[in-house]
Amino acid sequence: MTNTPPKRWRVTRRGFLIGLGGASVLTLGWAVGLPIMRMAISEMVEGTEKPYSRGAPKVSPTVWFTIHADNKITLNVQKIEMGQGILTALAQIAADELDIAWERISVHMANTGSGVDDANGTGNSESVVSHYLPLRQAAATLTIMLKTEAARQLGVPIENLSIKDASITASDGRSLTYGSVVAAHRGDWLVPKEAPMLKLNSTFRYIGKSQPRVDLPDKVTGKIIYGHDMRLPNMLWGAVARPLKFGATIASVDPKNAASMPGVHTVVVEQGFVGVAAETKTQAQTALNAMDIVWQEPAILITQQAIEDAVTVDPNQGVVIQHDGDPEAILHFSSLVIGQTYRTPMAVHAHLEPQAAIVDVRDDGIDAWVSTQVPSGMASGIAGAIGRNASQVTVHPVFIGGGFGRRLDATLGAEAARLSAAAKRPVMIQWSRAEEFRNGYVRPPTHHVMQGSVNEEGFITVIAHHQASGDVLLPIFPGLVGDILGWDIGAVRGAKLFYTAKVGKQTVAQRVKLPIATSFWRGLGLLADGFAIESFIDELAKTVNMDPLAFRLKNLPDTPFGNRMKRVLQAVADLAKWGTPLRAGRAYGIACSADAGTCVAQIAEVSVSGNIINVHHVYAAVDAGLVINPDGVKAQTEGGIMMGVSSTLIEEFLVVDGGAGAVNFDKYPLLRNSQAPDISVVIVGDGDAPGGMGEPPIGPVAGAIGNAVFALTGQRLTSLPLRLI
Amino acid sequence: MELTINQKTYPIPDNGDSRPLLLVLRDELNLTGTKIGCGAGICGACTVHIDGVPTRSCQTPVNSVLGKKIRTIEGLADTDGTLHPVQQAFLDLQVPQCGWCMSGQIMTAAAFIDNTTTPTPEQIITAMDKNYCRCGTYYRIRQAVAHAATLKKEATS
Incomplete structure (x- = not known):
């Protein structure tokens, strides 16, 4: 991507946008002509496609679990371990509800013929979210089945039985292990139709405690098979x-x-x-x-310029996916209205295992x-x-x-x-590394136009986001209604505006079909949208000379969601001691985002040497609701931050001569250890439902770093990777 | 031709070529603990020890290591299964995520603390700077290498 200098726009009350400091004049209107009906349909579809409402398939406990004669228990799941710690988290959930010691449980990644089915695959930060209750229900059902069978084998009423660590004991002292109950059972198991009572959270032994990852012993010895x-x-x-x-x-x-x-x-x-x-x-x-x-x-080879031209916001294109109040009022609004454009490039996944x-x-x-x-x-x-x-x-x-x-x-x-x-x-x-670069799919490039205004009291009056993006979901799941509607659910992850706007707010998604394969990349649109929105929020704060943290706290809604976001912001500010002077040459930037039911706020501490941006420390506060494995949450936060820092400072996939501009890491370097910040994480969530963790922490990174660079240098960088001028 | 890997002798065919050691380890000898990442000597996933020196096996012609002592991740722990201090430290700090880069990280760190018994944070970063981790475990790696040096000193004192 060419690194175009940042542009500033100003909207007059007559509704024209005039480029300041350049010859180019960009006219931007509001996508007022787009029928609200399409937004209604989009909301309906998006609602049904929401990853967090989908439950795991209801399969029999006898498929979920294998109980061995030696009283060891295998949990069969069709979730794939790729470093996110999912096998451990699911084992924690199951071990608690089964009332068994940690050492008894192992987790097996089941094959497609096993009856354990999860057509959703592993992704969308949804594995824990979608499995939490169904897995507990399956485990509780299994416990009832074992107890019922044990009552039959012992010839006592079920009420006389108690359970402790995979053993069922009668009031007369006789005891059977789960393994022996199963071994002595004949015939089919009867699965009760009634959902059983689940344990009280206060009795959890493993949920909420950092358990060592079950896959790590074989990962430090090279034994694990990929x-x-x-x-x-x-x-x-x-x-x-x-x-x-x-x-x-x-x-x-x-x-x-x-x-x-x-x-x-x-x-x-x-x-x-x-x-x-x-x-x-x-x-x-x-x-x-x-x-x-x-x-x-192709008759005309694809060029980088053609891709960037295609992925450029056109006020006459796109689908309104969020429309609250009267955002068109911006055209008639008398206070200061600012606009800004942001761009993010294509990026490869660079998974190290080809x-x-x-x-x-x-x-x-x-x-x-x-x-x-x-x-x-x-x-x-x-x-x-x-x-x-x-x-x-x-x-x-x-x-x-x-x-x-x-x-x-x-x-x-x-x-x-x-x-x-x-x-x-x-x-x-x-695949070779070169094939991964040349022939895979990449993160779609995006372009964003943000507009907004703030009143004298520091409240956002209007705010709008128009995002243009290459596809994410549609190339892999064709036939979604998105194909008809003209917008891609994946591309807009994080695109909607959660700040309150006194007069109105609007988000428009503009789908761009590119002649190069773009699709899923950690967080989907989250990194790009977080960069554009959270950079712009700082710009809005600047118009009224407000502290970026105070501005966010002031403009978040007074709702359960808004209060969660305020809490992570306040928590990260406390962690980093926001507001206290830093050493010379350092500055903080703050940003937040929401995804997969999880709220994350981050503060980046940066310095600049020459034109190099150094990220020294990233502080993060995470509200992922009910946390299964706190160290796992921290690890995913660290991982998301590091991947985000890499994208913010370094990564850019370019088209050169109609093909991949890089075929290895010499021309597409990744973040190295010496460039990687220290990271501090605080978990502040609670509640009774887990949020996702695989992707949400990547949301605020780029915005936090960009805002810190602005605080330090006065340069508002609007393209990734960030490059000082 | 013969290779000496983890104190064992492995006969390998002499194809008259200079194929990379990594290919021999993974595809011919089924020692898949050593990983491939880039095949170009950049990412460090394929790091093994040649006579104690951390070396990119994807860039090492197999005929250049005949008669030398090759050590891979499979040979890092004691024969009784006791983990090397670096392995133990990486477990203690729960460093790996996907784990693919970890053999290279651990072999690099093991050679480093052999030579630098009391490393400074700066020395650790320099030593570990040429091993990519896409999952982003860099901060934990730094802490774990420092911890490993401590474990090693405790074990030898």
Whole structure:
């Protein structure tokens, strides 16, 4: 992205926007012509698509849990561990409701044929949120079933039984373990239809306490098996032809002597697909390279400029997704109205484990070991690629070396399936780092126009956000009504304005279809929207010379949500001692955001050396409601902050010569340890329902850093990555 | 040809090439504890010890390490399973998230505290600066390396 100098706009009472300090004049209107009906539909759809209202599928406790004769208990879940600590959190929830000691429980990532189904996959910060109650209910139901069976086996009334640590004891002192009850049981289990009473929160032994992560012992010894580490006897290695330019397709193929080269087992040339399966990875790649593949490139190669031009707010485009009060009043408003534009670039996920899959296609079934966040979607993708039924595919989840939204599509598994179907042997595909850069999908670029005004008392009177973004959800889940409505639910995560506006507020989402694949990236639109909105809130505060913290506290609504946000703001201010003088050359910036039912506020401490921005410390306060694993919440906060700092200071994916501008980390560096801030986290939430944690902490980072840079230098930087002028 | 890895001898085919040690470890010997990240010597996920020196195995031709002592994450703990102080420290501070970079981080840190018994915060950052962690565990890594040095001193005193 070209680093255009920040522009300032001023709206006169006649409603024209005049560029200050530049020749360009941008006319911006309000999207008043857009029918409110579309917003109503969008709210309706968005409501149904809200990740936080979806429950986990109601399956039998006998599927959720396996009770072994030695009284060990396995929890079967179809959630994928990719570093977020989900296996540990779910084990905590189950262990409490089952009333068992921590040592007894282990967690198994169930395969797609196990009956444990979670078509939502692992993402959207929703795993704990969606599993918390259903898992407790399943565990409580199982406890009742065990107790009922124990009463039968012991020949005593159920009322005479008590439970402690996986043992059921009768009033006469006789005792059975869960394991022995199950071992002695004959016939089918009867699952009660009535939802059981759940335990009181005050009896929790594990929920709310920091439990050590169950996956870490094998992660410090190198024993844990990720997708890239899977090996099968008799397996082949695959290589697949991929374009160097965006939008290029295979025009013609001359396989030459590839099929007879050393180690080559099978060469597949199909419509739009060329691949090789060989005894080693090197042999497969060598044979692929020996083929003569002609690519049909787009008539006009995609350029960085064309993408930025496309992702530019057009006042006549977009869908109103939030409309409160009378935001059009801004056109007639007499007090100072300011406007600002913000831009964020494309970014890659840079998951350090390149994606990998082994697929074994046989007549009697298909088994796949794939690093995927969506096993059920992967099963469908594999089946579709080779004309089989998804019910014949068993996807075995594996540990993931970094997800961040990259492991949602089924391309990888489909490639391995095509080669395996032809070779009639299991085939492993591993993408190279260059392929990850060239041929994956990226975080969509965004452009934002913010406008607003503040009255003399320091209240926001009107505020509006018009966001243009490439797609997020629609490329992977086509057919959503968003395709008809013209807006993408994922792109607008964090786009709506939660501050109170005395007269009116409005958010407009403008979908931009790009000729380059954009989709999920940690937080979806959250980082970009947080950057634009929270930078602009500071600009509004500046118009009335108010302290950025005081301005936020003043303009948050007096609602349960607003009070939660005020509490995290106050908590982070206390943690960082906001308002006390910092050492020379340092400044604080503050920002907050809400996502997945979680409120986060952060303060960044920055300094500047030359044109380098240093982020020394990030303070964070988190209200994630009921917290399952406090150290897990802290870890996710730290991770989200670091990824956000990397995006704020460094990362930018560019199109060069119609293809990826970087194919490795030499030209697309990530945040390094020496650039990584210290982090302090305080958890302030309470309540009876957990919020999500995988993504929310990335929301405020860029805004907090940008606001700190402004406080220190007076430069309002409006594009990511931040670059001092 | 033979490699000496974690005090064991592994015969490997002599293909007359200089294929990277990383490829031999992962794809030929099934020692998958050592990870690949970038294949270009930038991210540090593939770090192993060659005669005690932390080395990027993706940039190390296999024929350059014949007769040398190679140590990987699989050989870092004692044979009785007692964790190396760095492994223990990374567990104590619950450092890993996805864990993919951790073999490289831990091998880098293990070599570092072998040579720097009382590291300063600045030395730790310098030593760990060339190992990427995309999950963002950098702050915990710094604390864990300091903790590991303490554990190591306690164990040897």
